[in-house]
Amino acid sequence: MFRVWLAVVSAIAVLFVITLSAALYWAAENVNQNFETYRHAAAAYERYERLAHESYRYFKSEIEGLTVDPFQPLNPESLDRERLTEALSNLREATLTLAESHPGDRDELHRIAKIGAFLNDSRYQFHDIEQLRKQGQHGEARERLTLYSSHRIDQEFQPLIDEALREHRERATQAQSEVDNLIDRSRWLAILDGTAAALISLYGGVLLSRRLSRSILALMTGTQQIANGNLSARVQLTGDDEFSTLAGHFNRMAEKIQKQREALEERQDRLEARVTERTQELLDL
Incomplete structure (x- = not known):
């Protein structure tokens, strides 16, 4: 029975350990995913932020070139355009790589395509405005530039x-919040x-200690009384554990010793009776 109790307690402890390990593994996987x-x-946000910055510099450079110095032609290979093209290319390549493992991010490619199409169209728009400026139609050029800047x-x-x-x-922000919540829950x-x-x-x-103490105390009391x-x-122990078995063996041993002692005392009494009887017979002679 003690083995059963010990096995039950050990099994429960192991079950809790396994449950905790499984829960922590699940939490770790979710933390890693989030x-x-x-x-x-965060990386996409930084790339879009850089694209926004380079776009602002590019549009500012083009608009200033068309308004500040009407006789200065636009540079089709300006540094601002190169930086903008590089930022857009980095964003597109990173999104393509991510879309291979995350199909849900394919919608991001449509947005990047729209941004790229708008930037390509801006080159033609600025070119047309520059042609108007070269033709001396400065008023119409400024009007189209203002309309393009404020509306498009x-x-x-x-x-x-x-x-x-x-x-x-x-x-x-949501992913960071999920990570924090998972860590707290874990x-x-x-x-x-x-x-x-x-x-x-x-x-x-x-429980095991109390049961063990009672069994040992009962065995010690029984042996002391026999001594x-x-x-x-x-020894009064019930159950089917090892101590109950030991108590049963002890009780049978005590019973056997008691019977042997009673038999010995009975033989001694008979012997004393015969001695007394023979002594009386001798006295009668």
């Missing part, structure tokens, strides 16, 4: 960038699971 989401979102850039291009920045910022789960396992193990240990000559003493 961390990857956060990392990708501010109302079409800028919302695309702002939406991308907002989505990736929210995705990164911490509390470990505390609760460990506390429950400790309490159950302690309770099982107390003092009380052969009728018996």
